[in-house]
Amino acid sequence: MPHLRPRTPVNAVLLRLRSEAIASLTQFFAGRSFTQTHPPIITSSDCEGAGEVFTIMPANDAPTPTDQDGQDSFFRSRKYLTVSAQLHLEALAQAVGNVWALSPVFRAEKSDTSRHLSEFYMLEAEMSFVDDLGPVMDLAEDMLRSLSTNLIESATVQDLFYRSPHSGSHLAPADEVRRRWEGLMRQDWPRITYTDAVALLRQKADLFTHKPTWGAGLQSEHEKYLAEYVGGGEKPVFVTHYPRDIKAFYMRETQTAGSDGAGAVVDCFDLLVPEFCEIAGGSMREHRVEPLLSAMKRQGILKPPSEGAADEQTGGTLDWYVDLRRWGCPPHGGFGIGFDRLLSYLAGVQTIRDIVSFPRWYGRCDC
Numbered sequence: 001m002p003h004l005r006p007r008t009p010v011n012a013v014l015l016r017l018r019s020e021a022i023a024s025l026t027q028f029f030a031g032r033s034f035t036q037t038h039p040p041i042i043t044s045s046d047c048e049g050a051g052e053v054f055t056i057m058p059a060n061d062a063p064t065p066t067d068q069d070g071q072d073s074f075f076r077s078r079k080y081l082t083v084s085a086q087l088h089l090e091a092l093a094q095a096v097g098n099v100w101a102l103s104p105v106f107r108a109e110k111s112d113t114s115r116h117l118s119e120f121y122m123l124e125a126e127m128s129f130v131d132d133l134g135p136v137m138d139l140a141e142d143m144l145r146s147l148s149t150n151l152i153e154s155a156t157v158q159d160l161f162y163r164s165p166h167s168g169s170h171l172a173p174a175d176e177v178r179r180r181w182e183g184l185m186r187q188d189w190p191r192i193t194y195t196d197a198v199a200l201l202r203q204k205a206d207l208f209t210h211k212p213t214w215g216a217g218l219q220s221e222h223e224k225y226l227a228e229y230v231g232g233g234e235k236p237v238f239v240t241h242y243p244r245d246i247k248a249f250y251m252r253e254t255q256t257a258g259s260d261g262a263g264a265v266v267d268c269f270d271l272l273v274p275e276f277c278e279i280a281g282g283s284m285r286e287h288r289v290e291p292l293l294s295a296m297k298r299q300g301i302l303k304p305p306s307e308g309a310a311d312e313q314t315g316g317t318l319d320w321y322v323d324l325r326r327w328g329c330p331p332h333g334g335f336g337i338g339f340d341r342l343l344s345y346l347a348g349v350q351t352i353r354d355i356v357s358f359p360r361w362y363g364r365c366d367c
Ligand SMILES: NC(=O)C[C@H](N)C(=O)O
Pocket: 050, 083, 084, 085, 086, 124, 125, 281, 282, 283, 334, 335, 336, 337
């Protein structure tokens, strides 16, 4: 009964937590002169690579069998609900410098888990004129430290700690929730490369159902171990420089000798928190035209130019994104953090559906 659920005391606390977190984050970014922006919800590309997309169309526009590309439709080609504001934030960062946004994103993943929603809020920041990943990770770390430090003594968070042991509220125990807040307040979060992480995991291969293998994504059992071992179960851990071939096309390839082959990695990070695993991800973005087009071709986002076509390769539906690089584009990078996932972690709710007033997930969109 999502329409009545907000009236229960625990849900009222969760609504206040959300509101205070937004106020604190707004203050944080304003203090660093980041411009808050409103990226679009309707997008022209499904190529971000972050998950499955929803297509949109007017209710009385039934698709016709002949209109494969949606050319007869409202926007004259197929359009989608955004899966991430990143690409548009990059465009804005090239206009006004550092930017951020807290906006809804939509993913049509058919997962019925405690961690997935079809509609959620994502907080994304993009920094202009940064050459490497360090400052981007520093920003994510400072932001979360500032949020937890600002709010921990607030009446709302104290209320949350007070309610945790009085179960029936389905919250994690208060000392566990308090540990999470204090973990984010700690200084100097460890940073480990993916390659070193896999080497570490391989030494403990017996502990895992999935064998840790270089070139494959980290399973949640691996991430849990890293948060526990590298972060001491308290501090969040940055895992950096994942293999190029399992990451999105826009990530900049790391400049290391011989990085053009199978061992290539990209300048990216995932942020893992104890128990919960991945909570944020970010990267340096490829800011040069040719390497970007090569990555898009490699990942099958661009088809090779057809015979007789003009020589110059364009970026297809993402040509506008490639074009940003043609008109002057400084090195830049940024990150995204699932805002509802972050609040779930800080509130100690059992499932992400409990942190959202009107949750939508595969098979459910009640009111
Ligand atoms: N802004 C970001 O870096 C987030 C990234 N685009 C994602 O969807 O995970």
